[in-house]
Amino acid sequence: MCGIVGYIGKQKASPILLAGLSKLEYRGYDSAGIATIEKDFIKVAKDKGRVENLYNLKETKELEGTIGIAHTRWATHGIPSKINSHPHLDITESFAVVHNGIIENYIELKKFLEEKGYEFISDTDTEVIPNLISYFYSQEMEDSQNNKNACLRVLKAVKNACEKLIGSFSIEVISKYMPDNMIVVRKDSPLVIGKGNSENYIASDIPAILSYTKDFYLLNNFEYVILSKDNIKFYDNKLNEFTKQTTTITWDAMAADKGGYEDFMIKEINEQPTAVRETIGSRIENGKCIFPELDFSKEYLSSLNLIYIVACGTAMHAGLAVKNTIEKLCKIPVIVDIASEFRYRNPIVNEKTLCIFVSQSGETADTLAALKLSKENHAKTLAITNVIGSSISREADFAIYTHAGPEIAVASTKAYTSQITLLTLLTLYLAETLQTISQNEIREIVDELLSLPSKIENVLKNIDPISIIAKNMFKEKDVFYIGRGVDYVTSQEASLKLKEISYIHSESYAAGELKHGTIALIEKGINVIGIITDSNLVKKTVSNIEELTTRGAITTVIVNEATEKQIDKTIFDNVIVVPETISYLSPIVSIVPLQMLAYFVSKEKGLDVDKPRNLAKSVTVE
């Protein structure tokens, strides 16, 4: 939530900052702003609304400075308004700050500062930060023994301020007292530094600045950084200087662009064959799944009595999609939990529990907190993320990566199918180490995994019928998704996709559960989408759908080449056929037409598919 960008170099900062903000807009888009150092004062341009508004502001056009900070906001404290937009200045207008995160104790800090004569003009938690820095800077100045240069004084003031903050933050600070520098620091909110040639870049995440550099410094909590155009100096939490290595990012800058597609979401849906193929990558060798980065022995795995998969939203659905696979192939019970629930319910986690955390961004605050809790309880922790160097991947004992490439659209698509792919590969590795699976079974699943990209391609070639269904559906108020077993998981993910980008109310139900209450909502004309990909469950699901047809529902079913043969197609209004695969993997194929359906419905409604209202891509607040 919220995106921040910074630039320090020889070029005019504002165009670079605006371009970076446009790329980060998926993190929040209710207001945006920039501050630059103009000789001996700070100039700010900011307003309510999207980044494109900033381009046209008179104040933006007047920004000449070569050092600047910028922010796109997802409001937490204070309504979206010009005054609440970042950057925020201190009362003396000597320090400007952009902030991603939440300051939980801002009311106490505000009171403390007000008692010292500070005044506040916004409703934000952030405004305490520049004022705290200002307060500690003035204390530094009063210290007659203090002969530090101005930049080190600001650094000390930033450190003193950060030590007072409770919550999460990544911040960029510029000051008129250090006209050639910028200071950045993070705690539990993402921030990366891109190293350039006589210019350096800062951003909440890599894609925003990938077109300028591939060399990144990935910051840990409470690492303070002083940047100039030619230098980057790192300080620990005691302000001792240390050196840090860059990480080279192999993502292609083009991957973070729309590449000719109308929206990121449709591009990312179409990238799924590649994302799945890349995620399988070189993990299969001589018919076996290999994970050299994991050192799980048979003894350790045999000692486990529980595997937790903890995540949020779509990533949690990926966990649900493999729960049965792990239980069946590894013979270990699996609990899939929502991170925000897990962390507050004293889960039974100990050294006999393996905790797996799934997160596309690797920055989701609740997932990160759940991970820390599991570590405190002595469980081994394994991160599955899409972003190298993300907080979750660095915090966990082990990290493995999906190779979906940057996912920009708020609605997660290629990350989901890649997560199920990687979780399935992981399951095979665990089962093989435990010797709970035969070579034949492994071979069958591996062969199917390898055929998935072309099966997804087949689905993507046949999307016209889905766009027709969307044309008939986009004015609806309610849509129901139902399925059994793994198809129920697909129905949950499909329902989330629809509501998130089309704002149509939608429910997903285990097909057999409808008649225990929810069927009361079914009336003439309601759209019901059934997913039927498991040959063993066709009859049961079909009879549940018939119960709805009888009550006037308009029905669409997703079947595969095998289940198609088991149904009477005339009883449904629409039938979409997808390629057949084994049931462990069917969520990867059957979700694709439903992602497309949500996409087309959103387009029919004329909505912003990539940036749905009230949402942000990375949920870095709890």
Ligand code: M6R
């Ligand atoms: O980055 P993460 O995978 O941790 O994000 C988790 C959820 O916020 C995310 O999957 C969300 O549900 C998506 N917007 C759904 O499309």
